[in-house]
Amino acid sequence: MRIVIAEDSTILRQGLVELLTFRGHEVVAAVKDADALRAAVEENTPDVSIVDIRMPPTHTDEGLRAAISLRRESPGRAILLFSQYVETKYAAELLADRAGGVGYLLKDRVAEVSDFLDALRRVADGETVLDPEVVSQLFSATRQTDALAGLTPREREVLGLMAEGRSNSAIAAELFLSAGSVEKYVTSIFGKLGLPPSEGDNRRVLAVLRYLDS
């Protein structure tokens, strides 16, 4: 993959470049702030960008703002946001355009190199990947909503894994279920959330968004 990295910490930026290069990817640009990120993305049109949320000058949410504006200009442009903390509100803003090809991960996840690269690949392929911590935040933040009240504990579990961007077969492996029963749970979730039948992947994202909206 051709990748752009925006990360203000030198040690992390270099570490990411080394890691990705080592695993056979091409880092076309590694920059330190949001403005440089915009320029680099426009110049290189990478397959995916890895963007730190906190960057200079204010060290608050520059990366998020840049990601949202980049995706407004070019919907579906793949961006993996990368942060020391996860905030539900940020996730909601990021997913609001419903275009897919976004990820929101805790920086810690890079420690599991294969999982991290897998997530990056899925984002580049247009999927939505949320950090398990974001997912658990979503669940507790929306615990009282009517939509969620209708789900069984098992269905919530499945939905959680869906939100993390896992495929049905991955969910089946994780929960020690057959592919068929996962399929049944997913259909039941869609039904309870009132999501009309459409292309499968899009509905999966909508299911997660339903929580973000509530």
Next chain:
Amino acid sequence: MGRARRPGHTDFVTSLDVPRPHLLRRVFGPLAARDFWAEYAWLWLSGPLTLFSLLSFFVLLALGLSLTPVLFGFLVLAGAIHYARGLGAAHRGLAKALLGVSVPAPRRPELKPGLWAWVRARVGDPAGWRTAGYLLLRLPLTFAGMLTMVTATLYALAATPFAVFWFPMGEQRLPLFDIYADNWAGALAWSASGLLVLVALPWVTHAFVALDRLLVVGLLGTRELSERVRDLEASRATAVEDSALRLRRIERDLHDGAQAQLVALAMKLGLAKDELEDLDLPQVKQLVTAAHANAKQALTELRDLARGIHPAALDAGLDVALATLVATSGMDARVAVDLPRRPPPSLETIVYFSAAELLTNAAKHSGSTTYVEVTEERDVLWLRVRDRGRGGARLVPGGGLAGVAERLRTVDGELTVVSPVGGPTEVTARVPLPR
């Protein structure tokens, strides 16, 4: 209340045992005292001084006011107030020398660079205006005092020697005060009345000066308590603000330093672990796996620590921070934040940690949904935390609620707990916001 002396017992000699002065000395002593003459001189001097001060101040003030259409007028006005401040200092010095009243000088106005700022600070200098008020109040008082003094002094000087000096010389009438006597008894009565006035003179003087002293202390000095309170409020606000800033900086340093290093470390260990996968080095593999786990654990702990120092979500505002807090803690709570503007960072931090503590408390004791509400009404921030739990919450020293109350007190906030047994509980924090 004299103590009974027992034989063989030596009493300590205390000041109470000093013999009382002779009667004559008690009556006429005050006339000879330095204090009396100082007060007497003060009354004589202050009349002309007050009149001169007030007139000169008014001339300057009128000049300044009439010239306000041009900038120069403002300069004169500022000068007039500055001049009044100087007059206050002169009066204060005189009062100290003659009356022994020592009042601390009022605080200097804070002068900022720039001519206009200077004029504003000078014209707005309360010390100058208070001196003007002092002079105005003092004018009638000082003339009443002077008139009384002059009359009493003249009368005493004329009447007292009447029986011993003028009457024996054959004078039956003095051109002052209608003093007239045709027999010795009358002459003696005049003398006695003169003497009485003379003896009373120090007391009357003292009475007038006492009024003056009040004015000097009340208007020429620093209004100690109020200014002290203002000073303390300002310095405390700085301290609170400073500590909030410092915490924020510590969190940022952690984020940019230790956390980034640890992420990079964990990443490299993760890579090493993956690379070792296919090699037959069980011991190395075990070591790297353990190191990898340690690094990840350290990251988690460091993140919790940093969040406790200064939650990063607070940068985005109280609403985001409180929503994140509820989401991550897994507490059953609903948050509603409605603030028309963002409070200063130090207040946000204090409100955040207060809300966190109250939420934890509510979650521990209620087992039902907790409602958190943050609103602003007329420069006051209200934090309300309600639950329908068992109730019976109280502010006990050393308890969680008392800790919140303490925290709020550093910004003049208050905590009210309404929690009848059986519930519901409503804890309200009130935090004044800067205008």
